[in-house]
Amino acid sequence: YVVYFKTNKKAIREYPNLHNYVRDLYQIPEIGSTVHMDAIKMHYYTSHPHLNIFAIVPKGSDTEADLKQPHDRDRFGTVQEA
Numbered sequence: 001y002v003v004y005f006k007t008n009k010k011a012i013r014e015y016p017n018l019h020n021y022v023r024d025l026y027q028i029p030e031i032g033s034t035v036h037m038d039a040i041k042m043h044y045y046t047s048h049p050h051l052n053i054f055a056i057v058p059k060g061s062d063t064e065a066d067l068k069q070p071h072d073r074d075r076f077g078t079v080q081e082a
Contacts, residue, residue, distance in 0.1 A: 013066070023071040035046050 026032045045057040053065045 020071040020073050023067050023069060024073045026067040027071070032067070035064075035067075 012022055026035060041060070042057060043064075045052055046055045049055070
């Protein structure tokens, strides 16, 4: 929502803790296998023709490669069950 709707001050990657949390979630096989980034990106840039009349989809960065990078959430430790 950063590009079209200007509803966020920054992109998620600019918030280190949130970025690492998203990486952690993506790296859970049952979650990551359901994410189809090309389809998400295509829909985002082409579903609002009044905002992008030529349906230009920028190449941008390789989001999936970024999400596969190590996260640092182990620094928080694990939750102990009662």
